Each structure stands twice: as structure tokens, then as C-alpha cells.
Amino acid sequence: MSMVVKNNISAIRTLGTLNKNSAALAKSLQQVSSGMKINSAADDNSGYAIAERMQVRIRSLDQADQNTQNGANLLKVAEGSVSSTIDILRTMKEKAINAANDTNTDTDRGIIQKEMDQFIDQVDDNALITYNGKTLVDGSKMPKGNATRTSLTNQSLDKSTTGLTALVDLKNRNGESLNILTSDRITVSYVIQGQNYSKEIEIDATKTLNDVLVEAMDPYIDVSNNPQLRAANEAYNSAVSTANANYAAAESTANTNFNNAVNAATATYNQNVYDPVHSYSNKTTTYTNITLSEAISLAAADVELNTQTYSTQNRILTEHPSTDNTYWSNMQTTFGLTYASYSSMAADTSTALASTQAVYTTYSNQLSTLISEQTEIKESAISTAASTRDSAIASALAIKVAEISSAVETYQGNIGELIPYQLTMDHGYIVGQDAAGNDVYTADMGSGLTIRAAGTGNKYQLAGFTFNVTDVNGQIKKNVNAVLDNFTESIRAFDESSDRSLTFQVDAKANQAIKIGLTDMRSEALGLKGADGTTISLATQKSANVAVNVLDNAIKKALDQQTDIGAIANRLNQTSANLHIARDNVQASESTIRDADMAKAMTEYTKNNVLLQASQSMLAQANQSSSSVLGLLQ
Numbered sequence: 001m002s003m004v005v006k007n008n009i010s011a012i013r014t015l016g017t018l019n020k021n022s023a024a025l026a027k028s029l030q031q032v033s034s035g036m037k038i039n040s041a042a043d044d045n046s047g048y049a050i051a052e053r054m055q056v057r058i059r060s061l062d063q064a065d066q067n068t069q070n071g072a073n074l075l076k077v078a079e080g081s082v083s084s085t086i087d088i089l090r091t092m093k094e095k096a097i098n099a100a101n102d103t104n105t106d107t108d109r110g111i112i113q114k115e116m117d118q119f120i121d122q123v124d125d126n127a128l129i130t131y132n133g134k135t136l137v138d139g140s141k142m143p144k145g146n147a148t149r150t151s152l153t154n155q156s157l158d159k160s161t162t163g164l165t166a167l168v169d170l171k172n173r174n175g176e177s178l179n180i181l182t183s184d185r186i187t188v189s190y191v192i193q194g195q196n197y198s199k200e201i202e203i204d205a206t207k208t209l210n211d212v213l214v215e216a217m218d219p220y221i222d223v224s225n226n227p228q229l230r231a232a233n234e235a236y237n238s239a240v241s242t243a244n245a246n247y248a249a250a251e252s253t254a255n256t257n258f259n260n261a262v263n264a265a266t267a268t269y270n271q272n273v274y275d276p277v278h279s280y281s282n283k284t285t286t287y288t289n290i291t292l293s294e295a296i297s298l299a300a301a302d303v304e305l306n307t308q309t310y311s312t313q314n315r316i317l318t319e320h321p322s323t324d325n326t327y328w329s330n331m332q333t334t335f336g337l338t339y340a341s342y343s344s345m346a347a348d349t350s351t352a353l354a355s356t357q358a359v360y361t362t363y364s365n366q367l368s369t370l371i372s373e374q375t376e377i378k379e380s381a382i383s384t385a386a387s388t389r390d391s392a393i394a395s396a397l398a399i400k401v402a403e404i405s406s407a408v409e410t411y412q413g414n415i416g417e418l419i420p421y422q423l424t425m426d427h428g429y430i431v432g433q434d435a436a437g438n439d440v441y442t443a444d445m446g447s448g449l450t451i452r453a454a455g456t457g458n459k460y461q462l463a464g465f466t467f468n469v470t471d472v473n474g475q476i477k478k479n480v481n482a483v484l485d486n487f488t489e490s491i492r493a494f495d496e497s498s499d500r501s502l503t504f505q506v507d508a509k510a511n512q513a514i515k516i517g518l519t520d521m522r523s524e525a526l527g528l529k530g531a532d533g534t535t536i537s538l539a540t541q542k543s544a545n546v547a548v549n550v551l552d553n554a555i556k557k558a559l560d561q562q563t564d565i566g567a568i569a570n571r572l573n574q575t576s577a578n579l580h581i582a583r584d585n586v587q588a589s590e591s592t593i594r595d596a597d598m599a600k601a602m603t604e605y606t607k608n609n610v611l612l613q614a615s616q617s618m619l620a621q622a623n624q625s626s627s628s629v630l631g632l633l634q
Contacts, residue, residue, distance in 0.1 A: 187470070
């Protein structure tokens with residue numbers, strides 16, 4: 001190899017190898033220090049992209065798992081509220097059973113009632129439980145659903161039993177007669193809107209279940225007993241009174257406006273006809289600022305006077321012609337009048353008479369024309385006012401009729417479903433429809449008898465229902481009641497609701513969620529209280545007895561809600577476990593792609609470290625080769 005000094009090729013090549021070994025060592029060092037064989041896209045672009053997507057998936061699964069745990073915690077809060085309500089309902093049932101015992105006086109029952117009212121208030125407090133500011137079981141988290149009506153189903157009666165079956169013909173499920181006698185009596189008790197209703201009914205040979213239910217409606221449709229009916233009547237009467245008052249006020253205003261218009265037209269008429277704006281002059285006096293009628297009266301007086309004067313003068317001239325010298329001689333002597341002068345006076349009187357007659361006629365014509373014109377104007381104004389009045393009254397009457405019709409329609413709508421229950425005529429296995437509009441069947445798909453509330457929603461919720469048959473001595477026929485009174489709630493009453501259910505995002509992709517609707521656990525929805533604040537009564541033995549069934553239904557509602565919450569909570573726990581498995585598997589896959597084999601990485605690191613040191617040593621040797629040229633230059 002030739003010896004050169006400008007380009008030390010050996011050193012340059014050794015430097016390249018040194019840089020390569022240095023880069024390899026840096027990469028090995030990064031892998032060893034990070035524990036990952038892929039630290040950037042430059043290391044492995046496809047592997048890096050796959051690993052990053054997996055990392056996104058891992059973090060998403062972690063958050064979804066956190067969501068499920070938060071959701072489970074929320075449900076624990078809701079379940080705690082419902083559990084507390086169930087405990088309260090159990091205690092309330094104990095109190096109701098206590099009140100149904102006649103060892104208690106009415107005073108005792110009054111004390112128990114106070115305690116019951118406090119329990120009911122606590123049920124409402126429980127329903128207002130919150131999680132992160134969200135109220136849970138007050139009905140604000142209901143799922144979407146149609147309004148439903150209460151359905152109470154009895155499958156203890158014979159399968160052939162319908163509403164047309166006579167009481168004395170009722171049989172149990174085994175076909176055995178219940179032995180209801182015509183001497184027995186049946187009491188029907190029920191609760192709607194916290195109000196107890198009860199009716200004792202006599203039994204005859206033909207009275208059917210439908211007949212009993214119709215008679216049982218009597219206390220419900222009694223205005224004094226039914227707050228809904230009372231409110232409907234009060235609203236109707238108020239609406240009618242308001243409509244009548246509005247009409248009377250409008251009619252009075254229309255009549256007042258008409259009278260004012262008539263008075264104004266009359267005043268205008270009188271002003272134009274009788275205003276003192278004229279003048280009149282006779283022989284002796286000039287009258288100013290007088291009415292046209294007064295001027296006519298003065299002219300008429302002058303006409304009459306001139307007529308009398310001229311008549312007298314003309315009679316004298318006729319009776320005493322110019323040849324009656326004796327008469328005219330006396331007239332001249334007495335009055336200084338001659339026949340000629342008297343004739344001249346008569347001529348002047350005739351002229352004055354003609355003049356006053358002309359004035360009178362002119363004034364009379366003017367007055368007649370004025371009266372005609374002003375009468376027409378007055379009558380036109382009165383006619384217009386009358387038309388306006390009649391139109392206003394007609395409009396007010398139409399409004400009154402419309403308001404009363406609306407009140408009637410509202411009243412009919414309010415009382416149109418006041419029948420609290422109706423007996424299903426079909427003895428089939430469909431008991432009604434749920435909030436989703438799906439048919440609900442009996443538990444064993446066998447036929448049963450169903451009593452349904454006539455209206456949907458909490459307003460017409462049939463909170464409790466009791467049949468009680470007693471014999472002629474007033475003794476309870478337990479065997480009969482065990483079968484006839486075995487109506488249990490098969491469909492709960494709900495108001496129509498939009499979708500306000502809770503959504504728990506439980507996976508890493510959109511729409512991978514669990515939804516849960518929490519029903520209304522307030523006392524009104526449980527049938528313990530009415531919208532007006534009326535609570536179930538324990539005031540009498542009968543009301544306490546029906547309250548037991550009300551509380552049984554309320555406990556069933558609460559247990560159903562607790563079961564739903566528990567099922568979803570269990571599902572969330574299972575979801576959380578599944579998310580853990582999915583996350584671990586994705587983590588393992590991501591580790592396979594990205595994590596470094598530390599033994600291999602350390603071996604590579606050691607190799608690159610040795611090569612780097614060898615390169616450094618060789619570079620030093622290569623740099624020394626150029627110094628040998630100096631020996632040649634000496």
C-alpha cells in the first residue's frame with residue numbers, strides 16, 4: 001500500500017466502522033434502559049403502529065373498567081336506598097297488621113297512623129338519594145315506556161271463571177265449590193291515590209263478580225268520598241262560574257257602551273235641534289238666542305194675534321161699510337179712526353199676517369227638515385251601536401259556550417275513567433301490556449282472572465284490593481277468602497316516560513354500553529300516598545286490613561326494583577372481569593411486539609461495546625500510520 005498523507009484511507013474506514021458500532025451501541029443501550037426493542041417508528045414502523053394501537057386499546061379498556069366500577073358504585077347507592085325502603089315497608093306492614101287487630105282502640109290506631117305517615121315521608125326521602133348530584137330512584141331515571149295500568153291477577157279460581165260467573169257458583173282451581181251462600185255478605189275494599197274505599201254488598205243467587213265490582217264503585221264515585229271526583233267537580237264548577245262571569249261582564253260592557261252611544265246620539269240630536277241659536281222679531285220685541293221651536297211658537301202667536309186682529313177688522317169693515325156714517329162718526333170721535341184709516345189698518349194687518357204666516361211656515365219647514373235629518377242621524381248611530389252591542393254579546397256568548405263546552409269535555413275526561421277497576425272478561429293467560437307494549441302472561445301460561453285499573457299511570461293506580469266474605473253471623477270465611485282474595489299485582493302502573501335511563505359505557509368502542517332504568521320509588525308511585533298528600537289510612541280495622549295488601553304490593557314493587565339493580569350490578573361485575581381479561585391479553589400481545597429480550601439485548605450491548613472499543617483502538621493505530629512518513633522526510 002502506498003504511503004500518503006492527505007487521505008488516510010485506513011483511518012477513514014476505521015472511523016466509519018467506529019460510528020457504526022457507536023450507533024449500534026446506542027441502540028442497544030436504549031433497548032436495555034427502556035426494556036423495549038421498539039422505541040420509535042424507525043425501529044419497526046409496522047410493529048410500532050400495531051403496538052401503539054394496542055396501547056390505546058389497553059388504556060381504553062382500563063377506562064371502561066373504571067366506568068363499570070363507578071356504575072357498580074352508583075347502583076350500590078341506589079340499592080342501598082331501595083333496601084332501606086324495603087326495611088321501612090316491612091315495618092309498616094307490621095304496623096298495619098297491628099292496627100288491624102281490634103285490641104287497639106281508635107286512639108291507638110291514630111298513634112300508629114302518625115308513625116306510618118313518618119315512615120311514608122322517609123320513603124320519599126330515600127327516593128331522593130343522589131350519586132354525584134344525580135337523583136336516582138325518584139322516577140327521573142325511568143326508561144322509555146308507555147303508560148301502563150295496574151293489573152291484579154288471580155289464578156286460584158277455576159279456569160272457567162269469568163266476570164259473568166255468579167258468586168254462589170265460584171270454584172277453586174281444583175273445581176271444588178267455594179260454598180258462598182246467599183246469606184253471606186262480601187266486602188270489597190280498595191285504595192286509590194291513598195284513599196280507602198269500602199263497600200259491603202249483599203249476595204243473591206244471580207249476583208256475579210261484575211255485579212259486585214259495579215256496586216263496589218259506589219263509594220268511589222261519591223263526590224264526598226272521592227278527591228279526584230271532587231276536584232273534577234270543583235274544576236268544572238269554577239270553569240262554568242268563570243265563563244258566566246266573563247259573559248256577564250262582556251254583556252254589561254256591551255250594554256253600557258250601547259247606552260252611552262244612545263245618550264251621545266240623543267245629546268247630539270237635542271243639540272242640533274234645540275240649541276238656542278236663532279232670533280225672532282215682532283212688532284214690539286226682538287228675541288235673540290232662542291231655539292227654532294221657540295221662534296216657531298212666537299211666530300205662531302203672532303199669526304194667531306194677527307189673524308184675530310184681521311178677523312175683527314174685516315168683520316167691522318163688513319158690518320160697517322163706508323156708508324155707515326153714524327158708526328164711523330163715533331169711531332172718529334172716540335178713536336180718531338175713519339173708514340179709510342181703519343181699512344188701511346186692516347190692510348197692514350193682512351200684510352203682517354201674511355208675513356208672520358210666511359215666517360211660521362219657513363221656520364216650521366226648517367224644523368221639520370232638521371228633525372228629519374237629525375232623527376236619521378240619531379237612529380243610524382243607535383242602530384250602529386245596537387249592532388255593535390249585539391255582535392259583542394253574541395261573541396261573548398260564543399266564548400261562554402266554548403268555555404263551558406271545554407269545561408264539560410275536561411270534566412268528562414277527568415271522570416271518564418273514574419271506575420277504579422274492571423274485570424277482564426277473557427279468562428285467558430294475557431293479563432295486559434307492559435310499558436314496552438308487549439303482552440304480559442300469567443306465570444304458568446294458564447288462564448286467570450285479572451282486575452285492571454280503568455286508567456293508566458299513578459293517577460289511577462290500584463294500590464290495594466281486598467275481597468272479604470263473611471257468613472250470616474259476621475264470621476270470616478277464611479277458605480273462601482284464601483281463594484277469592486288471592487289477587488296479586490301482575491303489572492305495575494307507570495306514567496308515560498321518555499328515555500331517561502342511565503347509560504354505562506363498558507367497552508372501548510362506541511355503543512358498547514349497558515343501560516338501566518330506575519323506577520319511581522316515591523310513596524305515591526308505591527301506592528302509599530295520593531297526589532294531594534293523602535296517605536293510606538289505618539283509622540279503622542277495615543282500612544288497616546286493606547292496607548296490608550297495599551303494603552304487600554309496595555314491597556313487591558320495591559323488591560322488583562332491587563332485583564333489577566342487583567342483576568345489572570352483577571352484570572357490571574362480570575363485565576369488569578371480562579375487561580380485565582381482555583386488557584391482560586392485549587397487554588401480552590403488545591409485550592410480544594414491543595418488549596425487549598433482556599438477555600439478548602445485554603449480549604448485543606456487550607458485543608457492540610467491545611466492537612466500539614476495538615474500533616477506537618484501531619482508529620488510533622490507523623492514525624499512527626501517517627507518522628511513519630516523517631521518517632522519509634528527515
